[in-house]
Structures are given as structure tokens and as C-alpha cells.
Amino acid sequence: MRLPPVTWSDVERRAGTVPGGPVTRLGGDDGLTVRGLVTDSRRVGPGSLFACVRGAASDGHRFAAAAARAGAAALLVDRPVDVGLPQLHVPSVRAQLGPLGALLAGDPARRLRLAGVTGSNGKTTTSTLLRGVLDAAGTRAGVVGTLGAQVGTRSRGTSLTTPEAPELHELLAWMVEAGAQRAVVEASSIALDMGRIDGLTFDVAVFTGFEEDHLDHHGTIEHYWASKARLFERDRTTAGVVVVDDPWGRRLADQAPVPVTRVGSAEDADVRVLGWRTGAGGTEVLLADDTGGHRLHSPLVGRVHVPNLAAAWAAGRVLGVPATTIADGLATVAPPRGRNTVLGGDGRPTVVVDYAHTPRALAAAIATASDLCGPGGRVHLVLGARGRRDRYKRQGLGESARAADVVWLTNEGSHGEDPAAIMAELRVGLLGAAASVRTVPDRRAAILAAVRAAGPADVALVVGRGHETRMLDTTDPRDAVHLDDAEVANTALIAEHGLPVAADDDLAEQAS
Numbered sequence: 156m157r158l159p160p161v162t163w164s165d166v167e168r169r170a171g172t173v174p175g176g177p178v179t180r181l182g183g184d185d186g187l188t189v190r191g192l193v194t195d196s197r198r199v200g201p202g203s204l205f206a207c208v209r210g211a212a213s214d215g216h217r218f219a220a221a222a223a224r225a226g227a228a229a230l231l232v233d234r235p236v237d238v239g240l241p242q243l244h245v246p247s248v249r250a251q252l253g254p255l256g257a258l259l260a261g262d263p264a265r266r267l268r269l270a271g272v273t274g275s276n277g278k279t280t281t282s283t284l285l286r287g288v289l290d291a292a293g294t295r296a297g298v299v300g301t302l303g304a305q306v307g308t309r310s311r312g313t314s315l316t317t318p319e320a321p322e323l324h325e326l327l328a329w330m331v332e333a334g335a336q337r338a339v340v341e342a343s344s345i346a347l348d349m350g351r352i353d354g355l356t357f358d359v360a361v362f363t364g365f366e367e368d369h370l371d372h373h374g375t376i377e378h379y380w381a382s383k384a385r386l387f388e389r390d391r392t393t394a395g396v397v398v399v400d401d402p403w404g405r406r407l408a409d410q411a412p413v414p415v416t417r418v419g420s421a422e423d424a425d426v427r428v429l430g431w432r433t434g435a436g437g438t439e440v441l442l443a444d445d446t447g448g449h450r451l452h453s454p455l456v457g458r459v460h461v462p463n464l465a466a467a468w469a470a471g472r473v474l475g476v477p478a479t480t481i482a483d484g485l486a487t488v489a490p491p492r493g494r495n496t497v498l499g500g501d502g503r504p505t506v507v508v509d510y511a512h513t514p515r516a517l518a519a520a521i522a523t524a525s526d527l528c529g530p531g532g533r534v535h536l537v538l539g540a541r542g543r544r545d546r547y548k549r550q551g552l553g554e555s556a557r558a559a560d561v562v563w564l565t566n567e568g569s570h571g572e573d574p575a576a577i578m579a580e581l582r583v584g585l586l587g588a589a590a591s592v593r594t595v596p597d598r599r600a601a602i603l604a605a606v607r608a609a610g611p612a613d614v615a616l617v618v619g620r621g622h623e624t625r626m627l628d629t630t631d632p633r634d635a636v637h638l639d640d641a642e643v644a645n646t647a648l649i650a651e652h653g654l655p656v657a658a659d660d661d662l663a664e665q666a667s
């Protein structure tokens with residue numbers, strides 16, 4: 156979309172509102188206008204304001220000349236550069252990305268009411284559910300997160316779960332243009348830490364649960380938790396909805412300075428999960444809150460979605476949506492891609508494709524797969540781990556995998572690491588396991604082998620990549636190849652087991 160022109164003096168004025176030190180204009184008169192804030196020289200267009208961000212891998216100031224050649228009208232710098240363009244010299248370019256990103260996108264957040272969703276697992280599903288609830292309430296909502304951005308029937312791809320602030324504000328402007336009154340934003344801990352959502356204020360912030368993750372970035376679990384907890388500060392949100400099924404959620408609910416709705420199976424939960432059942436046909440949750448009991452139906456499959464459904468319910472209530480409308484909304488939201496996507500069944504083995512890539516998420520995915528097994532059925536797990544990321548998780552993934560019956564260790568995109576070494580680290584967690592472990596380095600071959608080995612009562616569970624369609628084995632992103640786990644599994648199902656022959660819908664059940 157084409158963003159409005161903004162005068163250089165307005166840019167200077169907004170930049171001056173950011174604490175940290177003086178803002179100095181180096182060239183450019185009041186008649187100068189810029190259009191769109193861009194942080195990547197490869198995405199600069201005519202009239203852009205190019206923000207020179209110092210990063211971990213490179214320094215954006217080095218790309219100022221390239222930005223000028225691509226048509227940038229001016230630069231945002233924290234040290235003057237020898238490039239013939241007007242520059243705004245600020246103490247920290249990154250600290251300006253939120254306020255200036257908002258200004259150059261036309262301050263779209265002022266026309267939207269926002270909900271933010273954070274948590275180690277379940278962000279995408281809960282955001283999708285909440286968007287469905289808000290749409291059902293007649294307030295058109297956009298959503299932005301791991302699966303990209305959507306509003307109405309339109310969608311756009313994004314490279315990060317929570318985009319850099321300028322892109323995020325531009326997406327919000329796109330949602331406003333499409334008639335959105337609300338937006339749901341997935342807020343990753345890394346984004347919170349790097350200031351990507353600075354300047355946004357939410358009506359409700361949701362915490363879906365917590366476990367160790369992203370320690371490559373955060374260093375310690377305390378830092379990781381504190382980054383997520385920032386979403387619950389008074390200047391960020393009016394209210395919180397917190398899943399208190401783990402100690403970290405409980406701690407957040409206890410410490411948050413905003414009013415919190417506690418969600419979970421504990422007796423003191425404000426929205427209490429009394430029971431649930433799940434099967435290939437969907438999930439049913441029985442909840443109690445201060446207005447009584449509520450029964451929710453959802454086409455989403457798996458016990459892992461029970462807290463997500465309860466959290467979306469609670470967030471809808473906080474936002475003033477009537478109970479029946481929330482239930483109607485939740486009943487119609489289609490499962491997000493790669494979140495326990497169920498294939499096969501009907502006389503053939505069931506295949507589940509899921510994004511689980513942490514030990515606890517994997518344990519939950521295996522439990523869901525067991526729920527979906529027929530009598531005497533076995534779980535065939537296809538497991539890998541992404542290279543050059545969060546290496547400390549590998550042994551824990553292996554340990555969770557012990558609950559499967561057969562484990563097919565494979566590659567998940569080595570990003571330049573030795574795939575055999577990654578698989579060996581997964582194997583450490585599986586030492587002495589009752590599960591039989593096989594190594595098939597080629598991912599397509601591993602999925603095919605698991606689907607071939609599975610019988611009609613079995614489940615082949617393919618984890619780690621979920622919705623992803625590109626896989627990378629080198630350090631050069633241009634080498635990424637197309638690989639869609641669901642597509643491979645579907646092809647394998649048809650090749651090995653033919654087309655569906657009969658219906659079967661067993662339900663697993665639990666009362667808590």
C-alpha cells in the first residue's frame with residue numbers, strides 16, 4: 156500500500172518525543188517529505204526514510220549508500236554518514252523505530268483497538284481464535300503473527316512472528332484500510348525485548364504459557380520471562396489474561412500491575428477448565444466462570460488447544476464480547492495451518508503435522524497423537540531439530556520423544572550445522588528408551604517411512620516445522636528449498652495407503 160508523505164519537520168518533532176538525548180537535523184529543509192520508514196536497504200523505494208540500525212550481524216549505516224542509490228530521500232542515523240542525503244541524527248535508531256514507524260504509517264494504531272498475545276507455545280492458535288471471536292462479534296479484526304497478516308479475506312506474508320516496528324505499523328495501516336476496527340498482534344519475547352511493539356497499547360494482553368525457549372537470544376530463562384512480562388506493564392495494556400497452569404504463569408498473574416483474569420484447571424482460576432475431550436473431529440471444553448458453566452466446541456484437534464481455547468474465551472469476555480458470540484466464533488475458526496493438522500484416517504493411518512519444537516510442546520503433541528490412535532495403535536514420531544538455534548533444547552526434545560513408540564530421527568533444516576551431529580544430540584535424550592529409534596537423514600524419506608510403517612490404528616506425527624514451506628541446510632538463505640511436511644505426508648498417504656475407505660472418529664476424554 157502507498158503510505159502518505161510526511162514532512163521532515165514532523166519527523167524531527169516525533170523523534171524528539173523519544174527520551175535518550177538530543178535529535179539533530181543534518182540537512183533537509185521543511186519542504187522535504189519522506190514516505191515510509193524502511194530498515195532494510197534492499198526494501199528501500201523512492202522517497203523512503205532509511206533507518207540505519209546497528210544489528211548483531213551487520214550495521215545498517217554501511218548500507219546507507221545503497222539506500223540512497225535505491226531512491227531513499229533521507230536517513231535516520233546514530234552517527235553521521237558520508238552520503239549525500241539529509242540525515243536525522245538520534246541517540247538510538249532502534250528506539251525510534253516504533254514512534255517513527257507509527258508516524259510514517261499514518262498512526263494506524265490510533266484507529267484500532269489492540270489485543271496482544273504472548274507465550275512460549277500457543278500464540279498463533281490463540282491469536283487466530285481471538286480474531287475469530289472478534290469477527291463473530293461484528294468488529295472486523297486483523298491478525299499478525301507467525302502465519303503472516305490477515306484481515307477479512309486478504310493476507311500478507313511476514314518474515315518474523317512480530318515484524319520490526321515500521322513493518323508492523325504498515326500492516327496495521329493495511330488492516331485499517333481494509334475496514335478493521337481491531338487487531339490481534341502476536342508479541343514474541345524477542346520482539347518485546349527489541350522494542351518492536353514499543354508505543355502500542357493493548358486493551359488486553361494474553362499469556363498462553365511458558366517453558367524454556369529462545370535462550371540463544373535471552374541468555375537466561377529469567378530474562379526470557381521478564382521480556383514476556385513486559386507486555387503486562389501498565390503502559391502497555393489495560394488488562395491481562397494469563398494461563399496459570401505453569402509456575403511462570405502463576406508468577407506473572409501474581410506480579411502483573413494490571414487486573415488479570417486467571418485461566419486454567421486450578422481451583423482458583425477465574426476461567427476454570429472443568430473438563431475437555433478431543434478427537435479427530437475437534438475439541439470440546441467445559442469452562443466455568445463467574446457467570447456459570449460454558450461448553451465450547453472447536454474444530455481444532457488436540458489437548459494442547461484446551462488452554463488456548465480457554466484463553467481466547469477469557470480475552471473475548473475481557474473485551475466485552477457476549478458469551479454466546481464467543482462460543483459461536485470459536486466453533487467456526489478453522490485450525491491454523493500446521494497446528495495439529497490432521498490428515499488420513501478413514502481406514503488409513505492418521506498423520507498429524509505440528510509445529511511443536513520445544514520439549515513440552517512435543518510431549519503435548521505426542522499425547523494428542525496417542526489420543527488419536529485406534530485400539531492398540533502406536534505413535535510414529537518424525538523428529539528433528541533446527542540447526543544453529545537453541546541447541547540446549549535437543550536433549551529435552553529427545554527425552555520427550557521417549558513417549559512415542561517409534562522415533563524416526565531426521566533433518567529439520569541444519570542451517571550449516573552437521574545434521575548427523577544434531578540427530579546425535581537428539582539421540583542422547585532417547586538413550587535407553589523403550590521406543591525404537593531409526594535414523595533417516597532425508598526428511599521426505601523419513602516422513603514416507605513413518606507413513607509406510609503406520610497401520611490403520613496408528614498415528615504418524617511429524618513435528619517441528621508446522622506451516623513452514625522452506626527448508627535451509629546452509630547459511631545462505633538463497634539455498635532454501637521447498638519442503639511442506641503436510642504435502643509430503645499427503646503424498647505418502649496416498650502412495651502407501653490409497654484413498655480413504657471408511658469413517659472413524661474416536662474421542663479421548665478427560666474430566667479434571
Ligand SMILES: CC(=O)N[C@H]1[C@@H](OP(=O)(O)OP(=O)(O)OC[C@H]2O[C@@H](n3ccc(=O)[nH]c3=O)[C@H](O)[C@@H]2O)O[C@H](CO)[C@@H](O)[C@@H]1O[C@H](C)C(=O)N[C@@H](C)C(=O)N[C@H](CCC(=O)O)C(=O)O
Pocket residue numbers: 194195196197207208209210211212213214215218314315316317318319343344345346349372
Ligand atoms: C535477534 C533478532 O531478532 N534479530 C533480528 C534483527 O537482527 P539484527 O538487529 O542483528 O540485524 P542485522 O541482521 O545485524 O542487520 C542490521 C540492519 O542492517 C540491515 N541490512 C542488512 C543487510 C543489507 O543488505 N541491508 C540492510 O539494510 C538490516 O535490515 C538491519 O536493519 O533485525 C533483523 C532485520 O529486521 C532481523 O532479520 C533479525 O531477525 C533474525 C534473523 C531472526 O531470525 N530473529 C528471530 C530469532 C526472531 O525475531 N524470532 C521472533 C520469535 C518467534 C517465536 O516466538 O518463535 C520473532 O518475532 O519472529
